[in-house]
Amino acid sequence: MAETTPKIPQATLKRLPLYYRFLQNLANAGKKRVSSSELSEAMKIDAATIRRDFSHFGALGRKGYGYDVDDLLQFFRMTLAQDEATDVALIGVGSLGTAFLKYNFQKNHNTRIVVAFDPKASADGKMNGSDIPVFHPDLIEEKIKEFNIDLVILTVPTSAAQEVTDRLVDIGVKGILNFTPVRLAAPDWMHIHTIDLSVELQTLIYFIKNDVKDS
Structure with a gap:
């Protein structure tokens, strides 16, 4: 996993691979954008928790639009060093x-x-x-x-x-x-x-x- 700031809670870090896996499924299904409420319903994680987790990494989404699936997937791929075996x-x-x-x-x-x-x-x-x-x-x-x-x-x-x-x-x-x-x-x-x-x-x-x- 890429180096992260110590301010990020351990519970958040443990959820990152779950977000990445789910975003992979969305991308494979051709979905282009997703809201925190959609993620919440599919992953059974409270929407406020998802938004709080994502907020630790800056502005990953846009108000009224949600999250771009490909951009979010690329961000978590880099954060989790998925391209490094x-x-x-x-x-x-x-x-x-x-x-x-x-x-x-x-x-x-x-x-x-x-x-x-x-x-x-x-x-x-x-x-x-x-x-x-x-x-x-x-x-x-x-x-x-x-x-x-x-x-x-x-x-x-x-x-x-x-x-x-x-x-x-x-x-x-x-x-x-x-x-x-x-x-x-x-x-x-x-x-x-x-x-x-x-x-x-x-x-x-x-x-x-x-x-x-x-x-």
Whole structure:
């Protein structure tokens, strides 16, 4: 993602890829302009929230006209650096990791998994019929540097999460997408985004039982 001003709320930043994806659909359908109310109805996000999100980036629309779809799509493409491919490493090829390898992000996004690590990896780097090389974790430092990786997806057992993180800190990896429930300790310069599936599920259950809309 392109560098952004720290004044932009994190919640807004997390919605940017959603806006970009929806605008892609609009452009593909041949739509030339869209209003915040139309975006709100289609995306189930409050129109005031959409206008507030967009206002952080200046005047993206025109009063009485709405937003030009192509212009807005181009703006978010640049903001999210969609034209710049980012190579990613996956550490942990269990059930979740295998799903990531089979999907890979390059099909729909500007990121792609190019190397993975797992204790069950064979000496030749082949595993699970994937065309992505999978090496033993002993080779993390060597291969991360070889593939010039700044971003890692972490799907290792809980007991190994902090140890692996410490190794990634030592070699200067800039970001971790953490799918373990561990609250990882790392220097301030490293960006860690934790997705705890059990917490997300419990939050969804709360929303359902209390009829709360997730915006």
